[in-house]
Amino acid sequence: MLQLVVGQLLNGVxxxxxxxxxxxxVTLTFGITGIVNFALGAFMMLGAYFTWYLxxxxxxxxxxxxxxxxxxxxxxxxxxxxVLFRFTRNNLINGLIxxxxxxxxxxxxxxxxxxxxxxxxxxxxxxxFRIGGVIVPKMKAVVFVVLLVVILATYAALTRxxxxxxxxxxxxxxxxxxxxxxxxxxxxxxxxAYSTALAGLGGALYASxxxxxxxxxxxxxxxxxxxxxxxxxxxxxGSFAGGIIIGVAEGVGSIxxxxxxxxxxxxxxLVLILLFKPxxxxxxxx
Amino acid sequence: MECHIDADMVLTYRENRETHGEAMKITTRRLQHFxxxxxxxxxxxxxxxxxxxxIGEIEAQTGALNTYGWMGxxxxxxxxxxxxxxxxxxxxxxxxxxxxxxxDTQGNPxxxxxxLKKMLEEDKVRFVFGPFLTNVYKGxxxxxxxxxxxFLLMGGATQIHYELGKPGNEYLIRTWNWDAGASGFGTQxxxxxxxxxxxxxxxxMQNDAFGHVAADIYREAFKAAxxxxxxxxxxxxxxxxxxxxxxxSADKPDYLFxxxxxxVLYDIVQQATQLGLTKFWLVRGSLGPALKNKDYIDDxxxxxxxxxxxxxxNEPKVKKFIDAYKAFYKKDFxxxxxxxxxxxxYDHVFMLVEAxxxxxxxxxxxxxxxxxxxxxxxxxxxxxxxxxxxxxxxxDIVDVTKGGKxxxxxxxxx
Numbered sequence: 122m123l124q125l126v127v128g129q130l131l132n133g134v135x136x137x138x139x140x141x142x143x144x145x146x147v148t149l150t151f152g153i154t155g156i157v158n159f160a161l162g163a164f165m166m167l168g169a170y171f172t173w174y175l176x177x178x179x180x181x182x183x184x185x186x187x188x189x190x191x192x193x194x195x196x197x198x199x200x201x202x203x204v205l206f207r208f209t210r211n212n213l214i215n216g217l218i219x220x221x222x223x224x225x226x227x228x229x230x231x232x233x234x235x236x237x238x239x240x241x242x243x244x245x246x247x248x249x250f251r252i253g254g255v256i257v258p259k260m261k262a263v264v265f266v267v268l269l270v271v272i273l274a275t276y277a278a279l280t281r282x283x284x285x286x287x288x289x290x291x292x293x294x295x296x297x298x299x300x301x302x303x304x305x306x307x308x309x310x311x312x313x314a315y316s317t318a319l320a321g322l323g324g325a326l327y328a329s330x331x332x333x334x335x336x337x338x339x340x341x342x343x344x345x346x347x348x349x350x351x352x353x354x355x356x357x358x359g360s361f362a363g364g365i366i367i368g369v370a371e372g373v374g375s376i377x378x379x380x381x382x383x384x385x386x387x388x389x390x391l392v393l394i395l396l397f398k399p400x401x402x403x404x405x406x407x
Numbered sequence: 408m409e410c411h412i413d414a415d416m417v418l419t420y421r422e423n424r425e426t427h428g429e430a431m432k433i434t435t436r437r438l439q440h441f442x443x444x445x446x447x448x449x450x451x452x453x454x455x456x457x458x459x460x461x462i463g464e465i466e467a468q469t470g471a472l473n474t475y476g477w478m479g480x481x482x483x484x485x486x487x488x489x490x491x492x493x494x495x496x497x498x499x500x501x502x503x504x505x506x507x508x509x510x511d512t513q514g515n516p517x518x519x520x521x522x523l524k525k526m527l528e529e530d531k532v533r534f535v536f537g538p539f540l541t542n543v544y545k546g547x548x549x550x551x552x553x554x555x556x557x558f559l560l561m562g563g564a565t566q567i568h569y570e571l572g573k574p575g576n577e578y579l580i581r582t583w584n585w586d587a588g589a590s591g592f593g594t595q596x597x598x599x600x601x602x603x604x605x606x607x608x609x610x611x612m613q614n615d616a617f618g619h620v621a622a623d624i625y626r627e628a629f630k631a632a633x634x635x636x637x638x639x640x641x642x643x644x645x646x647x648x649x650x651x652x653x654x655x656s657a658d659k660p661d662y663l664f665x666x667x668x669x670x671v672l673y674d675i676v677q678q679a680t681q682l683g684l685t686k687f688w689l690v691r692g693s694l695g696p697a698l699k700n701k702d703y704i705d706d707x708x709x710x711x712x713x714x715x716x717x718x719x720x721n722e723p724k725v726k727k728f729i730d731a732y733k734a735f736y737k738k739d740f741x742x743x744x745x746x747x748x749x750x751x752x753y754d755h756v757f758m759l760v761e762a763x764x765x766x767x768x769x770x771x772x773x774x775x776x777x778x779x780x781x782x783x784x785x786x787x788x789x790x791x792x793x794x795x796x797x798x799x800x801x802x803d804i805v806d807v808t809k810g811g812k813x814x815x816x817x818x819x820x821x
Contacts, residue, residue, distance in 0.1 A: 125653055125654065125657065128649075128653055129649070129650050129653065132647070132649045132650065136647050136649075232469070232470070236473075237470070237472075237473055237474060238474075238669075238743075239669050239670045239673055241673050241695075241699060247703075249681050256681060256682060258678075258681050330647075331646040331647070331674050332646075332669075332670065332673040332674050334670050336644070337646070339644075340644045340646075371650070372649065372650045373650075375650035375651055375654075376650055376653075376654060379640065380639060380640060380641055380650060380651035380654070381614035381640035381641060381642060382614075382642065383641070383642060383645070383650070383651075384642050384644070384645075
């Protein structure tokens with residue numbers, strides 16, 4: 122039993138980083154543009170399809186396919202931001218409507234091009250690590266390390282670079298930030314593109330672990346938003362912790378409780394935390 | 408078709424006669440033209456004598472749920488085209504052609520209902536194929552029952568199985584074989600597993616309507632076969648099965664009976680092999696997951712209505728169908744989707760035509776249904792319907808072992 126619990130703790134942490142990368146995109150977009158971009162799940166799905174197509178269709182090596190797919194998604198995110206989301210800044214409802222419409226367009230595009238047939242990328246790194254009876258697939262370990270590095274690098278960039286501090290300043294007081302010389306439009310567009318790039322990265326890594334279908338974005342954006350709320354929207358490291366809490370709750374919960382309802386276990390955590398800390402684990406009450 | 412007689416030719420003929428009062432001078436070319444016109448006129452008359460039987464289809468050809476409707480619609484178009492190009496068919500001395508009305512439901516029950524209403528009320532269709540999806544069937548069921556004596560609905564939906572034979576459901580025929588019962592493919596699949604020496608099977612199934620139907624069927628089938636059966640469930644949108652698979656692995660089953668769609672099977676098979684579960688037995692889903700993980704599995708037993716890759720080499724009708732598909736659609740043959748042509752597809756159109764011939768009518772649906780239930784059609788499959796109106800077909804149990812070695816076991820239910 123101990124092996125089972127430890128195995129699922131590890132697995133929950135790894136799966137949780139996938140939720141965390143989406144949560145990070147959600148929290149950054151919300152902090153800077155004032156909208157919750159539900160289309161990040163669709164961008165994640167698109168990142169997975171691009172990566173699969175580059176590796177299995179065009180035979181691009183996976184380590185090269187990932188940055189190519191992420192760059193393509195970032196560019197797409199920038200275009201979409203300038204064409205659509207630019208007009209919804211700080212308007213939650215309009216942003217929500219545009220993002221929902223965008224999900225339909227992206228999903229329809231994928232259905233049209235690649236159909237509903239599940240796609241499966243050739244294994245990038247088969248095999249498992251066995252640590253004292255606990256089994257961890259090698260690729261999952263790699264995905265965890267890559268996502269952890271990206272999340273930590275994002276945190277470092279936000280706290281230790283001028284652009285990062287400008288973003289924080291803008292999130293706290295847009296007018297003051299503009300008066301201090303922050304190019305707000307460039308900052309907003311940059312953060313929107315970076316958030317979609319994070320979602321694209323999540324998708325690119327996801328494709329190496331699981332089969333892909335046009336619907337995968339739906340459940341991941343929900344988990345991402347769930348993790349962001351659990352942490353308290355606006356907290357970068359909180360998003361990371363939120364993703365991991367949900368991943369671990371699902372994994373360990375499935376051992377002791379019926380696995381048929383494992384999506385609910387993360388939600389139970391969310392409700393419990395919001396009951397006692399309405400601003401989320403790392404959020405500050407206004 | 409249009410009757411065409413050259414007016415210039417007639418006028419020239421008259422002018423020549425009236426002006427010159429001598430024998431007509433008609434060129435050879437004009438004589439040929441005249442003969443051709445007469446032939447066209449004659450064929451037009453024949454065409455008017457040929458009737459048209461409209462058949463409908465309500466299936467999801469696109470959209471997220473098109474997996475089970477797409478192949479049926481592909482095969483149905485081919486069958487109608489082949490029948491019509493061969494000159495149609497004769498029923499009670501009259502020649503008929505088929506007209507196919509096959510709008511795309513996109514898996515949407517409301518769309519399907521609108522389409523069915525149009526078919527029955529405006530187009531006067533009496534034979535409708537589909538749907539394969541139970542949610543779509545539930546959407547049209549109430550309306551269809553109101554017209555139970557006016558048409559035949561020939562679909563593969565699971566729910567139709569439970570409706571067959573009930574009063575007011577005379578319109579129903581189920582074009583997909585059922586798991587349980589003496590003729591059920593599931594019963595023979597369980598027998599096959601028993602022969603392989605399995606003592607304990609762990610099911611890991613979607614926690615949805617069909618998942619529970621499957622559990623109800625196979626709980627009984629395994630009990631009857633003396634095989635221990637453990638049930639495990641997962642959320643339909645799950646992608647990571649590590650936790651539940653780790654639990655199952657600790658229980659050491661002989662075989663894992665995973666979900667019912669490829670969308671989940673690829674992930675389950677991959678993740679299960681990582682945890683040491685290497686033997687699989689499934690009643691729905693393709694061989695794709697086995698072939699992708701061929702170096703990690705020990706055994707993968709799957710129900711496949713027809714293993715086309717092998718049948719193409721041994722069955723001339725299958726080879727002809729595959730060649731015809733490539734010529735008709737000008738694209739590669741979908742080997743992975745083709746087994747689904749065992750429901751409301753190519754054979755079923757030919758079978759309906761045979762039934763109309765036997766019944767001597769294209770209008771009396773009761774007689775046509777009676778005829779449909781009276782014979783076996785030998786097409787891509789040997790198709791017959793049992794007394795309740797449910798399809799019984801021959802099928803394959805395909806066994807894939809380590810390294811990708813495939814053994815095909817042909818089954819012919821009694």
